[in-house]
Amino acid sequence: MSSTSALRELQRELETKANDLSKLQKDIAKNHQVRKKYTIQLGENELVLKELDLLNDESNVYKLIGPVLVKQDLAEANANVRKRIEYISAELKRLDSALQDLEEKQNSKRDAILKLQQRIQSLQAGKAKA
Amino acid sequence: MEAGRAKGTVTPLSFLFPAQDAHKAATRVQDAISEKERELEHLLGFISDNANLINLVQKLPEELHHEVMVPFGKAAFFPGRLIHTNEFLVLLGEGYYAERTSKQTVEILKRRGKALDSQVDSLKAMMDNLKAEASFFDATASEAEEGLVEIREEYVEENLGEQESGSGVNKQDVPSVSGVDGPKIVEEDAEYACIMSRLDELEKEEELAAANGDQSDEEDEEEKETADQSLEKFYDDKQSYSKGSTSTWLRDENVGSKELLDKYQQQQEASTNPSNCSGLSVQSSSKEDVSSGKNSLAQTQRVRNPNPAAKSVTFAEVKEKNQRSPPSTREAFTGSIIERPPAIPKTSKQETGTPLQPSGSQPSKPVSRFKMQRR
Numbered sequence: 001m002s003s004t005s006a007l008r009e010l011q012r013e014l015e016t017k018a019n020d021l022s023k024l025q026k027d028i029a030k031n032h033q034v035r036k037k038y039t040i041q042l043g044e045n046e047l048v049l050k051e052l053d054l055l056n057d058e059s060n061v062y063k064l065i066g067p068v069l070v071k072q073d074l075a076e077a078n079a080n081v082r083k084r085i086e087y088i089s090a091e092l093k094r095l096d097s098a099l100q101d102l103e104e105k106q107n108s109k110r111d112a113i114l115k116l117q118q119r120i121q122s123l124q125a126g127k128a129k130a
Numbered sequence: 131m132e133a134g135r136a137k138g139t140v141t142p143l144s145f146l147f148p149a150q151d152a153h154k155a156a157t158r159v160q161d162a163i164s165e166k167e168r169e170l171e172h173l174l175g176f177i178s179d180n181a182n183l184i185n186l187v188q189k190l191p192e193e194l195h196h197e198v199m200v201p202f203g204k205a206a207f208f209p210g211r212l213i214h215t216n217e218f219l220v221l222l223g224e225g226y227y228a229e230r231t232s233k234q235t236v237e238i239l240k241r242r243g244k245a246l247d248s249q250v251d252s253l254k255a256m257m258d259n260l261k262a263e264a265s266f267f268d269a270t271a272s273e274a275e276e277g278l279v280e281i282r283e284e285y286v287e288e289n290l291g292e293q294e295s296g297s298g299v300n301k302q303d304v305p306s307v308s309g310v311d312g313p314k315i316v317e318e319d320a321e322y323a324c325i326m327s328r329l330d331e332l333e334k335e336e337e338l339a340a341a342n343g344d345q346s347d348e349e350d351e352e353e354k355e356t357a358d359q360s361l362e363k364f365y366d367d368k369q370s371y372s373k374g375s376t377s378t379w380l381r382d383e384n385v386g387s388k389e390l391l392d393k394y395q396q397q398q399e400a401s402t403n404p405s406n407c408s409g410l411s412v413q414s415s416s417k418e419d420v421s422s423g424k425n426s427l428a429q430t431q432r433v434r435n436p437n438p439a440a441k442s443v444t445f446a447e448v449k450e451k452n453q454r455s456p457p458s459t460r461e462a463f464t465g466s467i468i469e470r471p472p473a474i475p476k477t478s479k480q481e482t483g484t485p486l487q488p489s490g491s492q493p494s495k496p497v498s499r500f501k502m503q504r505r
Contacts, residue, residue, distance in 0.1 A: 044223040047245065051222045051238060064225040077226055084224070 007123050014116045021109045028102050035095045042088045049081045138283030144274040152271035159264040166257045173250050180243045184236055191216040191232040285319070 052074065055061070061077045062069040072080075190196070196212035218235045219227050230238065 041224075047242075048223045048226055051228070051241075052226070054238075055228055060229040062219070062227040062229075064227060069219075069227060072226075081224065081226070 003123060003127055007120060007127070010116060010120050010123065014113065014120065017109060017113050017116060021106065021113060024102060024106045024109060028099065028106065031095055031099050031102065035092065035099070038088055038092050038095065042085065042092065045081055045085045045088065049078070049085065052078050052081060138281060141280045141282070142274075143270075143278040143280055146280065147270050147274050149271050149274045152267055152274055156264055156267035156271060159260055159267060163257060163260045163264060166253060166260065170250065170253050170257070173246060173253065177243060177246050177250070180239055180246065184239045184243070187218065187232050187235050187239065 052061070055074060057074060059074065061072050061074050063072045063077065064070075190212070193215060194213070195215065198210055198212050199207040200210035202208050216232050218230050218232060220230050220235050220238055221227055222238075
């Protein structure tokens with residue numbers, strides 16, 4: 001009788017672990033999405049920076065803020081874009097480390113689940129024999 | 131294959147790669163390809179839009195003003211007139227706009243088109259990769275369905291047959307489709323070449339050592355105390371032996387092998403590559419638990435194995451010694467014969483050590499005697 005209760009406990013444990021794992025996987029997927037967004041933004045910003053560098057000094061630059069176009073200094077716009085690129089790069093780095101962390105966690109969880117499954121199987125096999 | 135002893139193994143390919151799995155993988159890759167295709171279509175749309183826009187921007191300043199229908203809301207238009215046809219407000223991205231002339235705008239648009247082209251190129255390269263993968267999976271699946279078998283045969287020395295067939299089973303899960311034993315043989319060959327070159331090196335070293343053995347004799351005496359205690363005993367044994375007529379030989383030999391051993395140790399420490407054949411595990415193991423001179427004897431004898439037959443005088447003596455003390459020979463053998471780096475899992479260490487040696491250098495008698503003792 002004790003074996004069945006142990007089995008049940010193991011199965012419960014397995015369920016919680018599986019839930020954790022799926023949560024982790026969701027997090028990883030979210031991370032991937034955010035990262036994709038940021039990489040796109042980074043590419044766009046780099047394009048903008050290139051174009052801004054190509055503009056001559058007296059050309060007018062506007063920034064769309066809400067519904068209105070606000071005139072901006074070229075130097076200011078340039079600095080803004082640079083800062084933004086820096087920020088995005090930092091963010092990407094942060095996301096990378098977070099992703100690594102998550103993947104490590106995922107792997108350990110997966111191992112744990114595998115072990116649990118094996119234990120359950122061996123328990124069931126033992127019960128079948130008995 | 132069935133007749134005689136099994137030299138290799140035959141596995142149906144469908145056992146390694148079940149057809150369903152291969153199909154599943156193929157479909158997954160196909161999905162990826164179609165996704166990339168959609169992306170590519172998207173990009174191609176951008177490119178054509180861009181080209182149209184360039185055309186328009188180039189044409190607009192040709193007239194002073196254009197009569198157009200201006201969109202008003204979603205459904206309504208009203209007639210209007212386009213003036214200032216050479217002034218454009220270009221969106222650079224991220225909400226930044228710049229006032230540009232038609233010509234400058236066209237330049238910007240062309241640069242954008244180039245960026246798009248590079249994107250398309252990378253996407254196409256990716257798709258090519260995926261397609262190659264897909265065709266591979268498809269081929270695997272069809273081969274598995276046709277009942278193709280994988281024949282794996284070990285490249286072995288004659289007397290290793292039984293063992294090879296045993297160890298061959300373990301290597302089944304190395305993924306490969308056909309012509310499987312190619313890489314395996316190559317590996318073995320490389321290993322063999324490595325061992326042979328090592329042996330040649332040893333021979334040279336030994337000759338060198340024998341040449342200047344006399345003057346370095348005393349230094350060596352000091353060295354060996356720190357380097358290898360077992361050698362001391364060995365040396366003493368040798369000394370007692372060398373009272374006879376072969377004394378000079380023995381001394382030279384002794385020094386030579388000792389130096390060799392020292393060199394071994396250095397090389398072992400220095401070798402960073404785990405699969406390097408020169409990394410002998412002998413030293414470390416025997417150094418620790420050497421309790422009798424026999425161990426060191428066996429050690430040096432093994433080192434001397436590649437020697438020319440001219441030194442067989444000593445061999446005989448050493449052999450005698452070995453036989454006089456049967457209980458330790460076995461231990462000595464296991465301690466000494468390990469000549470392979472631990473990274474190569476294929477054949478058992480004891481097996482490859484001996485049979486490979488004779489082919490390049492002199493197949494001296496002691497080897498076979500060792501084998502006899504071992505079996």
